Amino acid sequence: MAASQDELKKLVGYKAVDDHVKSGMTVGLGTGSTAAFAVERVGQLLKDGTLKDIMCIPTSVRTKEQAEELGIPLCTLNERSELDVAIDGADEVDPSLFLVKGGGGALLREKMVEIMAKKFIVIVDESKLCKALGPGFPLPVEITPFCHEHTMRVVGSLPALKGCKPVLRMGSSATNKPDGDEIAISDNGNYLVDLHFDTPIADTAAAAEQLKNTVGVVDHGLFVGMTYQVVVAGTDGIRVAGTDGEAAWW
Numbered sequence: 001m002a003a004s005q006d007e008l009k010k011l012v013g014y015k016a017v018d019d020h021v022k023s024g025m026t027v028g029l030g031t032g033s034t035a036a037f038a039v040e041r042v043g044q045l046l047k048d049g050t051l052k053d054i055m056c057i058p059t060s061v062r063t064k065e066q067a068e069e070l071g072i073p074l075c076t077l078n079e080r081s082e083l084d085v086a087i088d089g090a091d092e093v094d095p096s097l098f099l100v101k102g103g104g105g106a107l108l109r110e111k112m113v114e115i116m117a118k119k120f121i122v123i124v125d126e127s128k129l130c131k132a133l134g135p136g137f138p139l140p141v142e143i144t145p146f147c148h149e150h151t152m153r154v155v156g157s158l159p160a161l162k163g164c165k166p167v168l169r170m171g172s173s174a175t176n177k178p179d180g181d182e183i184a185i186s187d188n189g190n191y192l193v194d195l196h197f198d199t200p201i202a203d204t205a206a207a208a209e210q211l212k213n214t215v216g217v218v219d220h221g222l223f224v225g226m227t228y229q230v231v232v233a234g235t236d237g238i239r240v241a242g243t244d245g246e247a248a249w250w
Contacts, residue, residue, distance in 0.1 A: 002235060003233070005125055005127070006033075008125040008126075008233035008234070009033060009034040009037055009089075009123075009125055009233070010037045011233045011238055012034065012037075012123040012124065012125070012231045012232065012233045012238060013034055013035065013036070013037025013038040013039075013040070013041060013087075013123055014037060014038070014041045015123075015231055015238055016038055016087045016121045016123050016231050017038050017041040017042055017045065017087065018041070019121075019231075020085045020087070020119060020121055021042060021045070021051065021054070021085060021087075022051075022084075023051050023052045023053055023054060024052075024053045024054065025054050025055075025084040025085060026054070026055050026056075026057065026080050026082065026083045026084050027042065027054055027055070027056045027057070027083065027084065027085055027086070027087070028056070028057050028059065028083045028085070028086025028087065028088070028113040028114055028116075028117050028120075029042070029056050029057065029058045029059060029063050029067060029072075029086075029087070029088075030059055030063065030086065030087055030088025030089055030110060030114075030123075031058075031059045031060040031062060031063045031088065031104050031106040031109075031110060032088070032089045032103070032104045032106075033089070034089035034123050034124065034125070035059075035063065035087065035088050035089045035123070036063075036066060037123075038087045038088075038123060039063060039066050039067055039070065039072070040066075040070070042054070042056065042067075042070070042072055043067070043070030043071065043072055046070075046071065046072060047070075047071065054073065055073050055074070055075050055080065056072050056073065056074055056075075057074070057075060057076060057077060057080065057083060057086075057113050058074060059088065059106050059109045059110040059112075059113050059114070060104070060105075060106035060109055060110075060187055061187050062104075062106075062174070063106075077112060077113065077116065081116055082116060082118075083113065083116050083117040083118065084117070084118055084119070085117055085118065085119045085120075085121060086113055086114040086116075086117035086119070086120050086121070087121045087123060088101070088110055088114060088120070088121075088122065088123070089101075089122070089123055089124060089128075090122050090124055090128055090223070090230075091103040091128065091137045091221070092128055092129075092130045092133055092136050092137045093122060093124055093128055093129055093130065093227075093230055094130055094131065094132055094133050094204070094248075095131070095248035095250060096204070096248070097122070097227040097230055097241065097242055097248065098133060098204050098222065098223065098224050098225070098227075099122060099133075099221075099222070099223040099224075099226075099227065100133050100137050100139055100140075100221050100222065100223075101140075101221045101223055102139075102140030102141075102142075102192070102220075102221030103137065103140065103175070103176055103221075104174050104175070105140070105169070105172075105173035105174050105175075105184065105186055105187070105192055106186075106187065107140055107142060107219060107220070107221045108142050108186065108187075108188055108190075108218055108219045109187060109188070111219055111223065114223070114226060115226060118228075119228040119229070119243075120226050120227055120228050121228060121229050121230075121231060122227050122229070122230045122231070123230075123231045124230065124231070124232055124233075125232070125233045125234065126232055126233065126234035126235070126250075129232065129250040130250075131200070131250070132200030132201065133200065133201050133204055133222070134197035134199065134200045134201040135197050135198060135199065135200060138167070138176055138194035138195055138196045138197075139164070139194065139195040139197070139201075139220065139221050139222065140169075140176065140192055140193070140194055140195075140220070140221040141155060141166075141192070141193045141194075141195060141211060141217055141219075141220045141221065142186055142188070142190045142191070142192055142193075142217070142218040142219050142220070143155075143190060143191050143192075143193055143216055143217055143218060144190060144191070144216050144218060145183075145189075145190065145191050146216070147216065148168070148191050148193075148216075150216070151193075151214070151215075151216035151217065152166040152168065152193055153166075154214055154216065155193065155195070155211065155214060155217065156195075158207070158210045158211065158214065159206075159210065160201070160202070160203055160206040160207040160209075160210045161195060161201070161207055161210065161211070163197065163198060163199060164195040164196060164197050165195070165196040165197075166193045166194070166195050166196075167193065167194045167195075167196060168183060168184075168191065168192075168193055169183070169184040169191070169192040169193065169194055170182065170183060170184055171184055172184060173185055173186050173187075173192055176192075176194045188218070190218050204222060204224055205224055205225075207222060208220065208222040208224045227242060228242060228243050229241070229242040229243055229244065229245055230242050230245075230248075
């Protein structure tokens with residue numbers, strides 16, 4: 001019988017921890033349904049004594065709460081700016097190992113932590129693999145509440161994002177599906193906008209740069225040139241792309 005999506009997520013979450021987390025390390029803990037399995041595995045290995053003397057940095061309030069329940073020692077970037085490894089999921093991965101992240105609303109904290117890791121390990125099931133970023137999953141952007149409609153218009157008119165439709169996230173910040181009447185608020189007190197595309201983003205690096213340079217944009221969900229390795233669970237088992245793995249096969 002084929003493994004369920006949750007079983008696939010657990011496989012890659014556990015493998016990433018088993019392969020990359022060693023005693024004495026500082027570890028970034030991602031956010032979302034796949035990353036939660038990696039956090040669970042860190043907790044298990046600490047409890048049974050396999051891992052000792054590690055310190056973890058969570059990327060969201062949700063992850064912090066899960067880690068605390070499991071007895072995982074935590075700090076923030078204020079205490080430790082350099083990480084040995086960070087492990088997190090992604091909403092989409094293209095053949096350059098560029099990512100769209102932020103479906104769960106934690107993109108700013110994820111990026112702040114993961115950019116500081118010597119190795120950023122991305123864990124996904126094969127449904128997240130795509131030929132090009134854009135049409136398959138709306139691109140999240142975190143913006144300031146001040147004059148947010150203005151910022152949405154500016155973002156929608158950026159040359160590298162031509163044709164996108166900016167949609168303000170409503171209800172829970174943890175999903176890009178509207179599930180409430182109130183504007184969604186990130187962990188940082190900001191608004192989230194999801195950019196919907198009919199066609200692929202032609203130049204991901206340019207899109208990332210133009211978004212970052214837009215006043216009113218706090219950060220965006222394009223993670224470009226950050227990935228060390230992608231661990232993929234699929235129908236034919238687990239495969240690894242990137243450093244110490246194979247070339248992207250999708």
